[in-house]
């Protein structure tokens with residue numbers, strides 16, 4: 001019997017996501033033996049310090065990629081939101097699963113929504129994108145860093161360190177923690193991260209027979225949406241540690257993409273929108289990125305000009 005080993009991080013969310021991919025893979029190929037290879041990544045060991053300072057979210061992928069190169073795993077499962085815009089040479093995404101809830105969640109013991117927070121309330125999030133959006137909507141709030149995996153963050157919230165925290169709906173829903181969601185932060189007042197809510201499978205270019213096994217798991221609609229979002233982000237800077245958001249959706253058979261860029265020290269933000277042909281999602285991403293550049297995105301992101 002053929003065996004496929006799926007490399008995964010060891011967090012509860014990563015294990016849930018990889019078990020989900022394993023179940024879909026077994027259903028698509030009865031008779032295939034699918035196993036998990038859980039591993040601690042450098043990204044997990046340094047979750048307490050700023051990821052941007054030590055090499056960014058690519059750290060979550062590195063160990064899983066090495067395991068594939070060394071033949072200890074055949075594929076790796078990731079939250080696409082954490083996958084760098086440019087993959088390492090020799091790797092590709094074999095499938096993107098149907099997107100789950102792509103929006104952020106407002107979580108609080110005492111308050112039902114962002115609007116209900118009293119002046120000066122303390123909100124926890126370490127995401128630049130979430131911090132700038134919070135300041136834009138509520139300049140009076142006190143924003144504090146909040147790191148760690150989902151359960152750690154919920155525990156810190158429950159301990160009373162924060163009046164509210166912001167997390168992705170998808171992670172909470174996957175772990176059965178959706179009861180914590182007091183309200184959903186959604187467009188047009190709040191923009192999610194690029195590819196939020198989408199799970200991706202990474203494989204080696206050199207093993208096309210492995211990649212082919214994942215083709216039945218690919219959701220074409222999700223693939224097109226996240227290709228537009230990732231093309232926009234790639235054009236702007238190519239990382240995930242900056243205040244950038246993008247959200248693509250189908251409007252009838254056309255693709256509509258909104259991009260958002262924030263700047264923390266001046267507390268400003270810009271956005272731009274475009275509609276394009278679903279056959280060319282990257283072209284739409286680049287088009288909307290150009291609009292953002294025309295509105296000052298390069299200076300806001302401190303890119304060399």
Ligand SMILES: NCc1[nH]cc(CCC(=O)O)c1CC(=O)O
Nearest residue numbers: 079081167168170171196197198
């Ligand atoms: N940054 C960590 C991360 N990466 C993916 C998710 C949620 C699941 C997803 O977006 O698919 C989360 C947690 C969060 O931001 O609350």
